[in-house]
Amino acid sequence: MATELKDQVTLLGAEHLPETGVIVIPNSLSVHDLPLLENEFPGRARCYLLERDAPVDPQLLAHLKENGIAPLEFSTETAGNDSLPRQIQAELKEKKLLILIPGLTTTRAGSPTSVPVEVLRFLIGTGGPVLPLHVAHPDETPLSVEPTARRRHVIFSFGQLLSGSAVTLPNYWQQLLVAGEAAYQLRPTLELSLGYALICGLKKHGTTNRVITGEDGADQRFDRILAISIALAQFIRKETSQPRVGIVLPPSTGGLIANVAVILAGKVPVNLNFTASEEGVRSAMAQAGIDRLITADPFVRRTQRFPWPPNRQIIFLERVIPAMKASIAGWLLASKAMPAKALAQALRLPIKGGDREAVLLFTSGSSGDPKGVALSHRNVIANVHQFASRLQLNSHDCALGCLPLFHSFGCTVTLWYPIIEGINLITHPNPIETHKLAQFIQQYHISLLIATPTFLRGYLRKATPEQLESLRYVITGAEKLPRLVADQFAERFGKPVHEGYGLTETSPVTNVNLPDPIPQDPRRKVLPSQRPGSVGHLIPGIAIRITDPETDAPLPLDQPGMIWLKGPNIFGGYLHNTEQSGKVLSNGWLRTGDIGHVDHEGFLYIEGRMSRFSKIAGEMVPHETVEEAIAKELQSDHEGERKIAIVGIPDEAKGEQLVLLSAVHGLDPTDLRYRLLERGIPSLWIPKVIIEVVEIPHLASGKLNLKACQTIANRGEDDAL
Secondary structure, X not given: OOOOOOOEEEEEOHHHOOOOOEEXXXXXXXXXXXXXXXXXXXXXXXXXXXXXXXXXXXXXXXXXXXXXXXXXXXXXXXXXXXXXHHHHHHHHHOOOEEEEEOOOEXXXXXXXOOOOHHHXXXXXXXXXXXXXXXXXXXXXXXXXXXXXXXOOEEEEEEOXXXXXXXXXXXXXXXXXXXXXXXXXXXXXXXXXXXXXXXXXXXXXXOOOOEEEEOOOOOXXXXXXXXXXXXXXXXXXXXXXXXXXXXXXXXXXHXXXXXXXXXXXXXXXXXXXXXXXXXXXXXXHHHXXXXXXXXXXXXXXXXXXXXXXXXXXXXXXXXXXXXXXXXXXXXHHHHHHHOOHHHHHXXXXXXXXXXOOEEEEEEOOOOOOOOOEEEEEHHHHHHHHHHHHHHHOOOOOOEEEEOOOOOOHHHHHHHHHHXXXXXXXXXXXXXXXXXXXXXXXXXXXXXXXXXXXXXXXXHHHHXXXXXXXXXXXXXXXXXXXXXXXXXXXXXXXXXXXXXXXXXXXXXXXXXXXXXXXXXXXXXOOEEOOXXXXXXXXXXXXXXXXXXXXXXXXXXEOOOOOEEEEEEOXXXXXXXXXXXXXXXXXXXXXXXXXXXXXXXXXXXXXXXXXXXXXXXXXXXXEEEHHHHHHHHHHHHOHHHHOOOOEEEEEEEEOOOEEEEEEEEOOOOOOHHHHHHHHHHOOOOHHHOOOEEEXXXXXXXXXXXXXXXXXXXXXXXXXXXXXX
């Protein structure tokens, strides 16, 4: 007779629970959770809070009734009536746990809470101490490569106690997210090695998913990708004893196979930026200790500016792979016959990766010299799961892979994520060729488009609404999304643009806006998953705090300040650069260099990089806000390319002054000034100096090349118009 398995329960932060009365506000609480939570504190007197007229799980109400519990009902619409707060205060004096039972709401998977903001405001306003509680169910959002859980795992993670003047909505959000980060760190999946996860993904989705080269329609199923990658991995092991291998390829099937093969060889792939300066590339190769590059002959001929080493140090894919036919055929049979663990053992790959280096990327150098960002297995696996749990794509979906593989967004989201989760991938080497990409979107019914605002402008010029009809998600990152671009894209194609946020150091995704969930029950409140102008909710497992940019003193989340992030996707430090690492990392927290705030519904708003602010006469002036105001005035974004950029240069009188780089011919400073004043832009924010340029410098990733812009401004100010 089978024995019923009991739920696994983990309790975190129990030391934050006071012996006095407290209001416990969980992010969610199901009929399965409540008895387990009660069992953790059998000796404590409890009282339950329930929003009047809110739909509640009938089984949960039945549980209360069976135990003779009459919940204390409240209504957010009668918050002015102080009778309920008096009742709550009376229950608190009796040292009871006052536990909110959230009503049923409609939310997207991975949302930070299922509790409406009106309920949070009401309970926080009652005057009692508040204890945030994050309830996590790891088995409900597994990676596709995870084994099916044999029993439910529930994690109760308490944040710090809030009392007195600290009982505010921003503080509640901060502590709830800190508690959620602690719970997320316990996921056993995070211990997987990237190599083992890739084997599992390529095996599981071997016959159902594929990688297609958009240009010629060449089609490779996942099972064949695995066999080719294993054969190439054996070759790489023999070619070099160095721990890292360089890859110089555009987004393509070849680029994907090269990266997978390096991982399966037990080494670290380093996708080098072939658009960077020769000096920068040589520096990256030296830092990484690379003695072999993987590329293709046609690409070498097209990229002659790259500092190619002697041919003996280059592995040409089109030369070595055709010679491996027998090996590939053998591994195709073996990979189908052998379980994933046995295959990993045969390849001498560990099942667990943890904090060992898995991938090395170099920062884009948009505002300085590139730095090596070593991402661990835990970092990459975490970010793949975090992103996947929010998107909820399936094996029938297709993603467009056209962002450079040396760009962190392109690497994680259009390389590791599709393989592990089983998403079809359509590749094209050039993200600027939007006329071709639009054709591929229509031809292959692509559902996920990852782009930068710069590349979206290309679709506005060259794509038709019919070509983009299949898209479910249009997600943009790498730089701030101009409102004008978002509005024009939505108007032309009927597709909203969802802005996200992340950094190379965060593997990279930390935030994303997504479509609001579709209501299933008219009685349930729909909690939003998007806010125009924001970069969305933090994805699961990430905590945030805000500090004063100059003093690092703590600030409430709803006040603009320096953004710090913490989570399993945060990198462990720069390669061979402890000094720079120490400047951005502190006890697991990453100082992002970006200024922003969180609203009362948990949406993060980025006001600009610290490097993109100018301190003028003591006031912090955001470059991106000024740029957006000028772009709206000039309506320049509809032309399909960025026409302006703001740069700060030293000024003896006011500390700094703004310079406008403009690709708009004949722009008059005085006329522009009056037009911006009419828009309500402060006089201090309006640039008095305009420098005409042929085009605004960009990086290959689509981001503004801040370093080049600064050079132009510094060099050209004396000759400015």
